[in-house]
Amino acid sequence: MTEHNDHDLEERFHALRRADAAAAPPFHTTLAAARVRGAGKPRRRTLGLAAAVVIASVAVALLLTRRGAPSDLATIRLKTPTDFLLTLPNEQLLRTVPALGRASVTGFTTIDLHRRTP
Amino acid sequence: MSPEALELELDRLHPAAFGWALACCGGDRAAAEDALQTSYLKILDGRARFDGRASFRTWLFAVVRYTAAGLRRRAAFRRWLPLAALGATPDGRPDPAAVLARTEATRRLTAALDRLPRRQREVLHLVFYQDLTIAEAADVAGVSVGTARTHYERGKVALRKLLKEERQ
Numbered sequence: 703m704t705e706h707n708d709h710d711l712e713e714r715f716h717a718l719r720r721a722d723a724a725a726a727p728p729f730h731t732t733l734a735a736a737r738v739r740g741a742g743k744p745r746r747r748t749l750g751l752a753a754a755v756v757i758a759s760v761a762v763a764l765l766l767t768r769r770g771a772p773s774d775l776a777t778i779r780l781k782t783p784t785d786f787l788l789t790l791p792n793e794q795l796l797r798t799v800p801a802l803g804r805a806s807v808t809g810f811t812t813i814d815l816h817r818r819t820p
Numbered sequence: 821m822s823p824e825a826l827e828l829e830l831d832r833l834h835p836a837a838f839g840w841a842l843a844c845c846g847g848d849r850a851a852a853e854d855a856l857q858t859s860y861l862k863i864l865d866g867r868a869r870f871d872g873r874a875s876f877r878t879w880l881f882a883v884v885r886y887t888a889a890g891l892r893r894r895a896a897f898r899r900w901l902p903l904a905a906l907g908a909t910p911d912g913r914p915d916p917a918a919v920l921a922r923t924e925a926t927r928r929l930t931a932a933l934d935r936l937p938r939r940q941r942e943v944l945h946l947v948f949y950q951d952l953t954i955a956e957a958a959d960v961a962g963v964s965v966g967t968a969r970t971h972y973e974r975g976k977v978a979l980r981k982l983l984k985e986e987r988q
Contacts, residue, residue, distance in 0.1 A: 708948070708976070711944075711948055711976065711979065711980075712948055714925060714926070714929045714948075714983075715929070715944075715945070715948035715949040716948075716949075717923070717925060717926050717929075718839075718926045718929055718930065718949060719839055719949050721923065721926050722835070722838065722839040722842055723835040723838075723839065725849075726834065726835050726838040726839070727838070727853060729830065729831045729834040732834070732838075732853065732856055732857055732860060733827070733830070733860055735853075735857050736857040736858070736860040736861040736864070737861075737864075739857055739858070739861055740861045740864070740865060
């Protein structure tokens, strides 16, 4: 609702409205164009659906092929066929610190220094 | 509402709807026709349904505004695509033929309106051009009545100032 002192603006807008109305395309032309556009829609919709199916199947294929692969590259350790040559005999001995009085991992027993003969 | 009744209503409101579509598309005639056709299509194939909560005119204008905004977003996105130069996408500028057909006074008004913020322009158009109340304009623009009133008041002041500047 416009105010009483807004007649100047009102007149300008009404002049614009008359100019726009004179240049407006006929309703039936607009409606016919809309209907033509609507008739073309199903084909576009089918194409869109087909594209969506292709994208989804590629995504599923990628997921399935990548499932076994580790996600963190830093944890990957390459195992070569000659890897066994690097293992040393009894290398467990080099990795553990022997403790006196206890049986070690390798099965060796150590001497108890506090043991006294009867 | 039956399809025949819908068509009759759309026919009755067509000139006003075209004016509103032009306002939503910044005076670009091709974009306005595009927005109007898409809106009619949405209404006739039932994607936009009139539920009687507002008047048919208010509802139609809201559909046109929403559709024009969607087309504008899509056109802006297309302009960023690498092959955009091959297709003719509306750039949002007024149609030169339409500008020439207008009188000096209406040309000055549209030039001043173009310099206003979108919301202010929309509310002023709905109130002065379409003769809607501020409450109806708020419904169409999707804002509260208070916000619409603020846009209306600020828009009027800014428009008068711009028109005065143009005259000097």
